[in-house]
Amino acid sequence: MSPVMIELFIRSFFETVIMTVASGFISLVAGLPLGLALVATAKGGIAENLWINRLLGAIVNGFRSVPFIILLVALIPVTRFIVGTSIGMWAAIVPLSIAATPYYARMAEVSLREVDRGLIEAVRAMGGNRWTIVREVLVPEALPSLVAGFTVTLITLIGASAMAGAIGAGGLGDLAIRYGYQRFETTVMVAVVAVLIVLVCAIQWAGDRLVLRLDHKH
Amino acid sequence: MTSPFPQAGGAEQGENRREAVVRLSGVHRHFGDTPAIDGVSLTVHKGEILGLIGRSGAGKSTLIRCLNGLERPDRGSIKIEGREITGLSEEQLQPLRRRIGMIFQHFNLLSAKTVEENVALPLKIEGWSTEKRLARAAELLDLVGLSGKARSYPSALSGGQKQRVGIARALAAGPALLLSDEATSALDPETTAAILELLKDINAKLGLTILLITHEMEVIRSIADRVAVIDAGRIVEEGPVWSVFANPRTAITQSLLSGIRPHLPQHVAARLVSEPVGEVVLGVDLSGPDAGVLLAGLSGALAGGFRLIHGGVEHIQQQSVARFFLGIPPASDGPARAVAYLERHGAKVEVLGHVPGHD
Ligand SMILES: Nc1ncnc2c1ncn2[C@@H]1O[C@H](COP(=O)(O)OP(=O)(O)O)[C@@H](O)[C@H]1O
Ligand SMILES: [Mg+2]
Numbered sequence: 001m002s003p004v005m006i007e008l009f010i011r012s013f014f015e016t017v018i019m020t021v022a023s024g025f026i027s028l029v030a031g032l033p034l035g036l037a038l039v040a041t042a043k044g045g046i047a048e049n050l051w052i053n054r055l056l057g058a059i060v061n062g063f064r065s066v067p068f069i070i071l072l073v074a075l076i077p078v079t080r081f082i083v084g085t086s087i088g089m090w091a092a093i094v095p096l097s098i099a100a101t102p103y104y105a106r107m108a109e110v111s112l113r114e115v116d117r118g119l120i121e122a123v124r125a126m127g128g129n130r131w132t133i134v135r136e137v138l139v140p141e142a143l144p145s146l147v148a149g150f151t152v153t154l155i156t157l158i159g160a161s162a163m164a165g166a167i168g169a170g171g172l173g174d175l176a177i178r179y180g181y182q183r184f185e186t187t188v189m190v191a192v193v194a195v196l197i198v199l200v201c202a203i204q205w206a207g208d209r210l211v212l213r214l215d216h217k218h
Numbered sequence: 219m220t221s222p223f224p225q226a227g228g229a230e231q232g233e234n235r236r237e238a239v240v241r242l243s244g245v246h247r248h249f250g251d252t253p254a255i256d257g258v259s260l261t262v263h264k265g266e267i268l269g270l271i272g273r274s275g276a277g278k279s280t281l282i283r284c285l286n287g288l289e290r291p292d293r294g295s296i297k298i299e300g301r302e303i304t305g306l307s308e309e310q311l312q313p314l315r316r317r318i319g320m321i322f323q324h325f326n327l328l329s330a331k332t333v334e335e336n337v338a339l340p341l342k343i344e345g346w347s348t349e350k351r352l353a354r355a356a357e358l359l360d361l362v363g364l365s366g367k368a369r370s371y372p373s374a375l376s377g378g379q380k381q382r383v384g385i386a387r388a389l390a391a392g393p394a395l396l397l398s399d400e401a402t403s404a405l406d407p408e409t410t411a412a413i414l415e416l417l418k419d420i421n422a423k424l425g426l427t428i429l430l431i432t433h434e435m436e437v438i439r440s441i442a443d444r445v446a447v448i449d450a451g452r453i454v455e456e457g458p459v460w461s462v463f464a465n466p467r468t469a470i471t472q473s474l475l476s477g478i479r480p481h482l483p484q485h486v487a488a489r490l491v492s493e494p495v496g497e498v499v500l501g502v503d504l505s506g507p508d509a510g511v512l513l514a515g516l517s518g519a520l521a522g523g524f525r526l527i528h529g530g531v532e533h534i535q536q537q538s539v540a541r542f543f544l545g546i547p548p549a550s551d552g553p554a555r556a557v558a559y560l561e562r563h564g565a566k567v568e569v570l571g572h573v574p575g576h577d
Contacts (some may be wrong), residue, residue, distance in 0.1 A: 116326070118322060118324055118326040119328060121288065121322075121326065122320070122322065122326035122327075122328075123339070123343075124288060124389075125286055125288060125315055125320040125397075126311060126315060126319075126339065126340040126343060126387070127312045127314075127318075127340065127344075128312070128343050128393075129308075129309070129312055134340060136328070136331075136342075140330035141328060141330050143330060152252055214330075216329050216330055216371040216372075216373055217329045217373055218373055
């Protein structure tokens with residue numbers, strides 16, 4: 001690869017990382033409360049409200065049932081409204097976040113639902129309110145599983161960010177399409193794939209390590 | 219037969235004068251059509267250990283959960299330290315729950331918190347500073363004999379140790395009442411004994427009132443002052459433990475007791491017939507000071523002698539409670555005289571049948 005190419009490669013790498021981290025962060029900050037709300041409002045939950053539960057469930061399912069590539073295009077007006085443009089890395093963060101939030105919300109919901117009800121009961125019995133239950137029981141007890149789910153979300157986002165390259169989002173996916181696919185530069189293609197594999201493995205490894213450190217159940 | 223012992227009446231009067239920590243009256247709780255609690259009235263007195271026993275599904279957990287508002291009754295009155303709690307909102311119940319500690323069958327310790335953090339959690343909820351609550355947690359861990367485990371996680375503890383942490387946590391906020399829902403049911407017999415000993419100790423040392431639910435009479439015998447038997451959501455029998463053991467009035471109580479009271483041995487029971495041939499087998503129940511000397515007296519009164527088939531005297535709350543199975547030779551009026559003698563001394567006597575060939 002030429003020096004120009006290498007520079008482009010490095011820039012694309014950081015674009016992918018930034019897109020993944022930024023939309024991952026947003027999906028965590030929005031998806032975790034959404035997951036909590038889904039668990040809390042469910043039947044027998046700490047703030048049971050079946051109407052809200054069904055409404056939230058429907059919204060989450062709605063977003064999750066739209067294929068990402070369609071969401072990408074459908075959200076262009078929204079993206080333009082928020083970022084000012086529909087092209088480039090920052091623009092791609094909007095659809096990525098909107099797709100990843102309900103995805104992570106479901107993951108968080110499953111993790112939180114698995115917390116032993118006896119623990120909630122114990123904290124209620126000692127006079128804790130709902131907020132205490134969220135802070136002292138639900139989140140800490142589900143934490144290893146929440147982290148594992150977030151790792152999966154991040155990895156999914158790396159893949160999705162490559163797809164966002166199709167609308168000129170930048171990043172490694174964009175690079176692979178423009179040079180590797182359209183201009184037949186096999187080296188670029190191979191390098192992109194290799195870097196993506198390393199990136200995914202690194203995230204998975206770090207996630208697994210963190211889960212192990214946080215888990216005191218065994 | 220009503221209890222022949224003046225102590226019994228005395229104790230009951232004494233209890234009526236004592237302050238009530240819990241007073242339930244006419245409590246109902248239905249799930250759909252099935253009544254889980256069907257009109258329960260029950261009082262727990264200050265400083266006592268009241269054991270509530272019943273089969274699985276009898277409504278024990280539902281009842282105990284009504285006391286701290288985790289479950290809401292459909293009807294009836296629940297007074298904790300004189301205060302009616304049935305109308306209270308969740309927010310109003312929260313401070314009240316801090317007056318009531320609770321321990322559970324499966325311990326319910328938070329796996330993500332260390333032992334000391336678990337014990338200190340009720341105090342965190344009350345808004346204590348970290349330093350003060352960890353100091354208090356250390357005191358409590360000392361009380362339950364787990365000082366060395368403060369920084370461990372619950373997963374590193376044995377079942378008995380976990381329940382000790384549960385007890386320390388339940389005591390952290392200095393409750394007026396401790397509720398125990400099958401707290402020893404997941405433990406082996408030795409550990410169970412140690413945990414019950416600890417609870418008894420705490421009851422004596424701190425004067426803490428304890429309401430303990432269980433399906434095992436053994437637990438009642440080793441720790442409770444009074445026992446209430448619950449069946450299908452109703453209290454069917456209630457009284458001092460020794461008196462219920464000596465004289466169980468309902469079939470359910472008898473069946474709950476059957477595991478720990480002497481039985482007529484199987485091989486004798488198999489040979490029992492109703493025709494008056496051979497040795498007469500008597501079941502004898504007696505409690506009180508006479509229980510220990512009854513047989514000596516009987517052998518003096520019975521020229522033909524008798525055979526002790528099975529049974530003995532045990533001591534519950536310093537009361538002697540005897541249960542014997544006797545074989546009386548059929549000769550002349552032996553059996554009739556034995557029954558008369560035993561009944562004259564206050565025993566409850568049941569003629570179980572005859573064993574042919576034993577004469
Ligand atoms: N949340 C509930 N919903 C429906 N039925 C319940 C519920 N909780 C308890 N029950 C029923 O109430 C009865 C008493 O249950 P429980 O109080 O748990 O009994 P115990 O603790 O004595 O085993 C049982 O028949 C049980 O099935
Ligand atoms: Mg139960």
